[in-house]
Amino acid sequence: MxxxxxxxxxxxxxxxxxxxxxxxxxxxxxxxxxxxxxxxxSNTDHGIFNQVFWNSLHGHFFESTLSSSLSANVIHNGEIPSVSYxxxxxxxxxxxxxxxxxxxxxxxxxxxxxxxxxxxxxxxxxxxxxxxxxxxxxxxxxxxxxxxxxxxxxxxxxxxxxxxxxxxxxxxxxxxxxxxxxxxxxxxxxxxxxxxxxxxxxxxxxxxxxxxxxxxxxxxxxxxxxxxxxxxxxxxxxxxxxxxxxxxxxxxxxxxxxxxxxxxxxxxxxxxxxxxxxxxxxxxxxxxxxxxxxxxxxxxxxxxxxxxxxxxxxxxxxxxxxxxxxxxxxxxxxxxxxxxxxxxxxxxxxxxxxxxxxxxxxxxxxxxxxxxxxxxxxxxxxxxxxxxAWFFLMPDSFSPWAYRPLTVQWHHVDQVNTLLAQIPSDASVSASRYLVPQMSARRAVLRFPDVQFRDDQGNVQSVEYIIVDLWQLNPSQSVIKKERREVAYSVEHLDKLINSREYGVMGFKDDALLMKKGVESESQAMMGWLEFRQKIDTLVKGLVEG
Known part of the structure; x- marks a missing residue:
């Protein structure tokens, strides 16, 4: 044989x-x-593939609101992202x-x-x-x-x-x-x-x-x-x-x-x-x-x-x-x-x-x-x-010095996870790009600052929750210019949403903000946000002017 x-x-x-x-x-x-x-x-690209897999598993093959947000119809024609894209x-x-x-x-x-x-x-x-x-x-x-x-x-x-x-x-x-x-x-x-x-x-x-x-x-x-x-x-x-x-x-x-x-x-x-x-x-x-x-x-x-x-x-x-x-x-x-x-x-x-x-x-x-x-x-x-991938072994930059010890990053992860745990698994969400993968196993997820989507019936809806992690993009944490400017962009949109009272601040931990549609802001969380705004305001102005 x-x-x-x-x-x-x-x-x-x-x-x-x-x-x-x-x-x-x-x-x-x-x-x-x-x-x-x-x-x-991980960031948005990883979330796109995860949402594609999740939707395909639930019978909506290759559909993705995250991909819809990047489509020509949305970018060039100003249309609303769709769950059925x-x-x-x-x-x-x-x-x-x-x-x-x-x-x-x-x-x-x-x-x-x-x-x-x-x-x-x-x-x-x-x-x-x-x-x-x-x-x-x-x-x-x-x-x-x-x-x-x-x-x-x-x-x-x-x-x-x-x-x-x-x-x-x-x-x-x-x-x-x-x-x-x-x-x-x-x-x-x-x-x-x-x-x-x-x-x-x-x-x-x-x-x-x-x-x-x-x-x-x-x-x-x-x-x-x-x-x-x-x-x-x-x-x-x-x-x-x-x-x-x-x-x-x-x-x-x-x-x-x-x-x-x-x-x-x-x-x-x-x-x-x-x-x-x-x-x-x-x-x-x-x-x-x-x-x-x-x-x-x-x-x-x-x-x-x-x-x-x-x-x-x-x-x-x-x-x-x-x-x-x-x-x-x-x-x-x-x-x-x-x-x-x-x-x-x-x-x-x-x-x-x-x-x-x-x-x-x-x-x-x-x-x-x-x-x-x-x-x-x-x-x-x-x-x-x-x-x-080995941020805890090597600094992001030597000059200026930018390094995140493993203990600091995981403390931040623990804090943000307490906010993520408050979002129902079937709720529509808009998340900052480093949180998109964690939120992507659902029918409707967008990358902040997008907050509106078209549902399966063709109706325009606003997301139920918004979760934005500004610590990861904080000018005092990041040396990447694109990320630093994203802070100013995000803060501007968050201020508009809070001032419109369409969303209430539900939690603020370690520079990460959780908001929910149609509720009043919790006083302690709102105080945390306002303190953060004062601390970062000068940096944000410098980024906008720069």
Whole structure:
């Protein structure tokens, strides 16, 4: 009888260091990611996904008031956010339904942190077996270690839940299925990659280009390219507009508005604008050259810079890299946010293919250099404090000094939790962004200062509760300019609501304010708020004037 896969695993001595690395990655990222959530460092994006899961669990698939608040109809047309808004008009993410049974067992925003860590960890295990198909076990182990030590893997895993966390598992699985010629699994995983989100087809298209030019399966490559391109164009131009106009009115303009000639543009119009002006396309691809080289070096570093000289890596990342470099804004250059994960499959597979043709170069000097690069990647990840996941280990700033001890942060958490406990689980809520995730498992939740929504009957309602944590954004606590200005913005809106007597102050603890619709303010809570206003008034004026 042939050996079972379990027995083969047990006999694979090289698997043990990979399992150790995977266990360390899983344990540490899980601890810090979950701790970050319970410490009130997760924010609106995490709440959006949690509300999508919660609504889907209750039969309202992919609906979200939080996403509605960010829609083109609300931002550009001044409409009221709706509880029945389908997020599929912004991001088409049917693959999320795969994990709905897990969420049903543990319906909590923290479950999404756990799911994300599981997905990213599993991706590294599949990567090891993919590398081992092409390479000796020693190099395959180094490839797996590089994955678990990559800034572009660790950083996003520690942050808010994001849909691309499914990509490493699906993409490495697809590449392994291709190597094993297991075509049914290959096409299933290709479909799952497309189902991750509307632009995941760009990644699949790039892998198809590799199959055409570098692999012995050009017919498979052409099929992959054709299917992924057709799917993306049909999805963004025909299907997603059925849910909302966000693709043409918001996302394409926000990301590629410098290629648009009107206030709105479809994906086809943006693509045509790019290819009809090749000189501008080239300029946008390479400039600003310094930031783009720094970004690439950060991506190459854990692999010992090998992807820089690996033609397979360049083919596999060509289109997702172009998509990233052609966008607007500096956020795309952040190695620790979700966009960085789009390049992970292509970079690591490209490195595997390079090593398969240069195994003789795996010598002590090269191994030492590789390990040094991997160590630097881990060092830069730690010192970068991605998503402030270890705020209690590193200050937010050295000059000016800004540091929050763990005891201080958890005292604040305890205080705010007493206010959150007063909000019924089915009540409509408007919350400040660091409290949105905690409040997002409900039909109607908004990010403050939004307070009105359209209910299931189409009627406009004001939320029943408002909870705003100003301690987290306090100018004396935060050194981030955007957060400091948010205090002035929030205080201005809170003053209006209190003065209108539509809401009463129910509680004020540690700079966190709880208000309820249609009640009189409690005297002690109101006194706490007024004392806070006097204390912060000078700072707020300075922020507004600045």
């Amino acid at each position: 042939g050996k079972t896969w379990v027995s083969r695993w047990r006999e694979d001595e090289q698997l043990k260091p990979v399992i150790i690395a995977a266990s360390l990655f899983f344990s540490l990222t899980l601890f810090f990611a979950v701790h970050r959530y319970y410490s009130f460092y 389908h997020r599929l008009g912004q991001h088409f993410t049917p693959a999320l339904l795969l994990w709905l049974p897990l969420y049903a067992l543990f319906p909590s925003a923290a479950t999404l942190n756990v799911l994300q860590v599981i997905l990213m960890t599993a991706g590294g295990i599949v990567l090891y077996f993919l590398a081992k198909h092409y390479l000796p076990p020693q190099i395959a182990v180094m490839i797996a270690w590089s994955y678990y030590g990559a800034n572009a893997v660790i950083g996003p895993t520690l942050g808010n839940f994001f849909d691309l966390s499914q990509l490493p598992l699906f993409a490495f699985g697809l590449l392994l299925a291709h190597a094993k010629r297991c075509w049914w699994l290959f096409w299933v995983l290709a479909a799952l990659i497309l189902a991750i989100r509307e632009d995941a087809g760009v990644i699949l298209f790039s892998l198809g280009v590799y199959f055409v030019f570098r692999d012995k399966s050009p017919q498979i490559g052409l099929a992959v390219c054709t299917i992924s391109l057709a799917y993306m164009l049909a999805l963004t131009n025909l299907i997603m507009p059925l849910f909302s106009d966000d693709i043409s009115k918001r996302f394409m303009i926000e990301r590629f508005g410098h290629f648009a000639t009107h206030e709105q543009a479809s994906t086809l119009e943006i693509i045509w604008s790019m290819i009809s002006n090749p000189w501008r396309l080239l300029v946008e691809l390479v400039s600003p050259i310094g930031k783009k080289l720094d970004y690439l070096l950060s991506q190459w570093l854990p692999l010992g810079l090998i992807p820089a000289v690996a033609s397979a890596a360049w083919l596999c990342i060509a289109f997702p890299l172009a998509q990233l470099f052609l966008q607007q804004g500096d956020e795309r250059f952040a190695i620790t946010i979700r966009y960085a994960v789009a390049l992970i499959p292509g970079l690591f597979f490209g490195a595997i293919i390079w090593w398969s043709g240069h195994q003789d170069k795996f010598k002590p000097k090269i191994r030492r250099f590789w390990k040094i690069c991997l160590g630097l990647s881990l060092l830069f990840t730690f010192t970068g404090n991605p998503h402030r």
